[in-house]
Amino acid sequence: MANELVHEGSAFLNFRRYFPDPKEHGFRWVDVKQLRFSAGSIDDGELLAALIGHEQFRDDYAGGGVLPEGRRHGPYWLRLITPDVYEPISQEQAAQILREWVDPLWDVPTELEEDLQRKVLDRLAAADGVYYLGELGDEAIHDWGRVHDYFHEFVLVDRSAGQITLVVAADD
Structure with a gap:
């Protein structure tokens, strides 16, 4: 099946683009792979x-890329990382995790929103x-894996569109 997934594109939202002062965003970013x-x-x-199993999943999200x-x-x-470490969550839970990570008061610039x-x-x-990759524990952290202060990962399955979207929201 891994060969049957076709990477259609990616988007990267670097919060530096939206906040003039880095203290306001903590070097946050969202990476989306469809x-x-x-x-x-x-x-x-x-x-x-x-x-x-797809090569797009082989990303350390620390500047090395895929x-x-x-x-x-x-x-x-x-x-x-195996399929069973992902927990199914509701759309509402996923949106809440993202919104609270971005800003608990959702006080964000209009362009970012x-x-x-x-x-x-x-x-x-x-x-x-919707699937969420929870904390896997210390034994799963690689040799320099603590570069991220927060690491949120969601997998979105849209059967009607035939798309799976990997969303990583993190800061370092």
Whole structure:
């Protein structure tokens, strides 16, 4: 199935673009990777496995970018990420986690709010399934994986569009 996922595009929202003072945003960013899958009877667990096996998943999110032979994913060792470590959550829970991470009072510049709506929240609202990668524990953290203060990862499955979207929201 990993070969059947086709990377359609990515978006990167660097909060520095929206906040003139870095103290206001804590070097926050959101990375969005959209992949297409063939419609069929494949279940969400198989889609998660295909995503984990895809080269776009091999990203340490620390400046190295996608490394086809990479062994890290965000702060974690790739080998320790499996479909069963993702928990299904509601669209509302995912939106709340994102909004509280961005700003608990949702006092954000209009341009950032519009970009988050278009690139993340609209996709979240269209998703049939939403999965959240929770904290995997100290044993899963790779050798320099603590560069992120926060690391939130969501996988959005939109069956009607045949798309799976990987959303990583973090700061360092």
